[in-house]
Amino acid sequence: MTSGNRDRNGLMRHVESLAAAMMPTPLVPLADERLDLYAKLEFSNFSGSAKDRSALWILRQAILREQVTRKSVLVESSSGNFAIALASLCASLGLEFVPVIDSNVNRSTENFLRALSSRVERVHDIDDTGGFLKSRLRRVQDLRAELPDSYWPNQYANTDGADAHYRFTASELCDALDRITHVFVGVGTAGTIAGLSRRLKKTDPRVRVIAVDVEGSVIFGGTPGRRRIPGIGSSIIPPLLQHALIDETLLVSEYASIVGCIQLWQRHGIFAGGSSGSVYAAVQRYFAGYRGPRPRVVFLCADRGNAYADTVFNPQWVAETYPERIDDVLISSTASV
Incomplete structure (x- = not known):
């Protein structure tokens, strides 16, 4: 065996051991009067995110x-x-x-x-x-x-990234729940929603896939603008988007993302990052005033809130960044999104 083959085999063994150590992430039910609502805690992965x-x-x-x-x-x-x-x-x-x-x-x-x-x-x-x-x-x-x-891994176009969520994230959801009516996914590179949507709709074509984006992102034809919260939205239309099966899109403001983060923390004890707040805000808006059959709704918490302590969870930063929007949201768990 050549040294090149030994190196490749050694790398493969090592990366396979890392893959074997990646356990399914928790799927937790959240109290909601209108919905059977579940959060998939992707921040439980080994370095702290869905990525x-x-x-x-x-x-x-x-x-x-x-x-x-x-x-x-x-x-x-x-x-x-x-x-x-x-x-x-x-x-x-x-x-x-x-x-x-x-x-x-x-x-x-x-x-x-x-x-x-x-x-x-x-x-x-x-x-x-x-x-x-x-x-x-x-x-x-x-x-x-x-x-x-x-x-260059090229996370914006590499279908292997989408395949990871098809094989693992979505398969875990299918194994955990016998029925999902709606899934809400924040979109950045579109790898997560591409993999999730294809796997979930293969299992049940009736599931509604709702893509969540933020103001200032151009992914779904929005007006480009400055975005301050990383992890969701994009300045380009990512090539992986063409592989996603999306039923609806929702656009939220970055301020709504902050409100969503605070509400997740105060209502449910989930300390999650900006994209998670965006998606939670979208869920709340989508089902505001809903009176139909009780749906079973899943959304992803892509990362923890720790990295956002200086921004999203810092009242001073919020006040300085969005002075026109300041109210009592940071101390109220009932603020509107």
Whole structure:
């Protein structure tokens, strides 16, 4: 056996052991007078978000295809969670990783990435949509030209990321519940909703898939604008969106996302991040005044609230960022979304 084959086999054994250690995430019922409501706690994955699944499967498949070897340098654009997941995996596998982040990334996330990666690229130029994604992607291409043996996972177009949620996240939901009427999913790269929707609708074509986006995102044709809360929305229409089976879309404001985070925390004791708040806010708005048969509704809590302590959960930051919207929402669990 050549040294190259030994290295590949060693990497495969290691990544397979990591995959075997990834346990199903909890699915918890939440009290609601109108709904059978369930939150799938994706922040229980090993580095704290739903992106652990896609990062692991993308990396596994790349190693299997010999696109990634011991000599590879992985380069990827991320607003936070995918970079954290890749940094954790690459550190475990002894691979070099260069994350490309921007000035919206939470301070704790950036500190984590700098602790695990010898090089972190941070872009500051706002693109023509008011966001940073296009600037990050340009920097990724520059780095690919600069670094020998570089590999770009391309979480925005890589179908392996969607396949992870088809195989694992959605399969866990199908195993746990015999009936789901609605599933609400926040959209960024569209990998999660692509995998979930295809698997859930294969099991039951009647399930309603509701995609949740935020103001300032262009994913579903919205007006581009500045977004301050990472983890949901995008400055581009991600190629993975074409693989998703979506019945409806809901657009929420970033302020509604903050309200949703606070309500999840105060009502249910779930300390979750910005995208989770967005989706919870969308659920509440969708079923406001609902009087029909009792639905069974699932939504994903993509990451924990810890990284948002300086922003979403900081009253001073909220007051300074959204001065026109300040009311008693941060102390009231009944605020409207």
